Amino acid sequence: MRFVLRLLSPLIGLVVAAIGAITTIEVVTAWLAPASSPLVVPWPAWRDGLDGLTWSSGAVRTIAIVVGVVGLLVLLVGLVARRHDVALTDPVPEVTVxxxxxxxxxxxxxxxxxxxxxxxxxxxxxxxxxxxxxxxxxxxxxxxxxxxxxxxxxxxxxxxxxxxxxxxxxxxxxxxx
Incomplete structure (x- = not known):
């Protein structure tokens, strides 16, 4: 299980870094050249598609449930992957062995x-x-x-x-x- 956690951590970090880089590129492009925006992500079309959604929409609820389940799975992997050490008797109260x-x-x-x-x-x-x-x-x-x-x-x-x-x-x- 620790192997899965060691594999997931850098992948999640890379995904977050890529999203941050793309967001930065889109924001700078929108500021400097609003006419040529969007550069990579079609965010105006996405914005128009999201205008009709509310918190009670089925798509919003489905996405919220999926994100919650994925978050719980990542939390479960993290908890299961912890070290299961064998405790030895402590020589003094301040030292754990x-x-x-x-x-x-x-x-x-x-x-x-x-x-x-x-x-x-x-x-x-x-x-x-x-x-x-x-x-x-x-x-x-x-x-x-x-x-x-x-x-x-x-x-x-x-x-x-x-x-x-x-x-x-x-x-x-x-x-x-």
Missing amino acids: TTSPRSLARAVGHEVRSHADVVSASVVASQKKVVVKAGTLDAPEDVRTAVRERVDEVLTRLPLAHRPRVSVSVAATKGVK
Whole structure:
């Protein structure tokens, strides 16, 4: 979602800048040479078309609804795109400490992959949940217990403000021959 926001911000800025530049060109043209106006935008025809509209016209209401919906969508994209950091315990009241979910997943993943019986692992972390999927050549239930203990050990060592739920799944993989 942050990618969408990073893409939308410059595009909206460019559109606003283009509208400002065109408006400036039209105003300067209307002041300096009223006979040759309009230069780019047919604003006299638009003005004549808008003379018959009132606030209760269907077109005005439709445009207002569309602008409102687009504004709410942009607001929603902005709210969803915010960072979802994992809070750590604060060393002193004046200091707030956080880490990214990616860093938490890396720490847990490093510990899981260091287990001798784990041949592959993927970890997804958030402030509320850590999901570990591991592959092994041995019996999955035995390895699952060991991996779960390692994940619990890592989460105990880290100064997390709130301990996330942990989900560990281990599947048997075929050996490379």
